[in-house]
Amino acid sequence: MALRALTRALGCLSLTPRIANVPGPSLLLAAQVTNNVLLPLPSPSMLLPCRPVLTSVALSAKFVSWKSRTKYTVMPVKMRKSGGRNHTGRIQVHGIGGGHKQRYRMIDFLRFRPEQQSKPGPFEEKVITVRYDPCRSADIALVAGGNRKRWIIATENMQAGDTILNSDHIGRMAVAAREGDAHPLGALPVGTLINNVESEPGRGAQYIRAAGAGNVHSNSGPSIQR
């Protein structure tokens, strides 16, 4: 059965006219490709309908992402640079590549992330060090609270030994915001400079993360109340 399909497909390569529904043994003869130039070209009515067959296939790129670590660590993780190449191996974005080797420090962008065993509610953390991160323009700070340590994006005047507050509580009065604290936007007074903003609570900071970036909290644009 497979042979019949194959020969039907390869029959379009043959220049001799073939008879349909030929019994078994003569099928082998029909598989020969004849190279006789004097024979007329086959008309479309002679070609039997058959499924298309792929006779060549492109090599797939052996691309495995370096992001295989599932557990959070404070230790820097080895990374592989992309050079502008995508998963097919071809350049998708030009101009990227080279530069010093870098190790990736896993940054926790969800500030309000209480530990598993701790009580729910606002909690404080202490800044241990502020250091340079090769993977981004902003500096990063190692903060420790409870039983765990994590990296966060450091604000401008953050120093070792500071205490920062992470809260998800919105009260009736606006909070007197200190630099480095994390509050929901609804709890902050209008006019505070904010960064590391998330579009919905629990999503993680996606906006205003670069060095020197800061936006003024205002009530004029479409605001997310939470």
Add this chain to the structure above:
Amino acid sequence: MALASRSARLALARPGRLGLGSCGAPRRGAYEWGVRSTRKPEPPPPDRVYEIPGLEPITYAGKMHFMPGLARPVFPPWEPGWTPPKFRRLPPLHEHPLYKDQACYVFHQRCRLLEGVKQALWLTKTKLIEGLPEKVLSLADDPRNHIENQDECVLNVIFHARLWHSTEDIPKRETYCPVIVDSLIQLCKSQILKHPSLARRICAQNNTLSTTWNRESTLIQVHGSSGAQLNAKDPLPPIASQEEVEATKNHVLETFYPISPTVGLQECSVYDVNDDTGFREGYPYPYPHTLYLLESANLRPHRFQPDQLRAKMILFAFGNALAQARLLYGNDTKVLEQPVVVQSVGTDGRVFQFLVLQLNTTDLASDEGVKNLVWIDSDQLLYEHFWCLPVVRKKAVV
């Protein structure tokens, strides 16, 4: 328009559009580590036929090949009787005989305490005194205790370890650090003729220590093997008098909110609570005298900072003292009439830290009461710098 703000109108028109999904949960959670392509693929879900109770689905298992229309068979997991050692997996932690519900925080040789000495003092309920006690200092200052040509001998030791000992031009720290410590101990042993009581000591290496204690409802365990340990036949006499020990009752231990005191310790659910000094009963030298902790890694990030090294020394000396106290006086928590004293020396080949710890009480669960005492002499340089190769400028040795 009744409602002025566009967002409020949107909220009424399309409730889900504002970004909050059901019950205030975000549409997409915060970033999860691990790219989907490297995660293990989920097994395909079983056919819906299996959810109907009491029905036996007809599968293509008997036909030995796939048949569209029949259910996918679910086979019982195959248990091969034996796995080759290369592919053997450990049984899950819950089935281990030593598994306990309460987690224990274990301190081992590679634990770096975040707060350093402050954290070690809190964990061991100890009061810190800067500088070694006068009894020990007087021993060092007494000219009768000095070795003849002391400075010359020590210089020879340094040269031997850092230059003459190995065939390389510049020996690495892993080579010269243990050599320095061994040679200095040998120098001390050379005084046996003058002080015969020194012969009642022995040097032991690679013994495993294990002690557990409760500290305000957290279980803390010290477990590990230190480098070299000096054991003696007689215990060290207590250094602080009874009045000084009673005076520590007023001392308040420093806390470091918001950091928990167990940060940096390894949380473990499978552990053994039994105390172990590292030596069996009937060992001729039962009392721990001095511990020697070496920081001999070649690369600086692998070595401990001086603060972290001092914290490690405090904890290991405390572990030894506690194990010894429990061996002598039993497992009850009480204030000891005869305090146990253990000394410790930590070095990275050039900078030395000295420590004397006196264990006054085994009642560590509460914060009040008598505290233990520790005298620390930190950052003593044996030598400033050591150049192995001569500096040559313009074909002349500078």
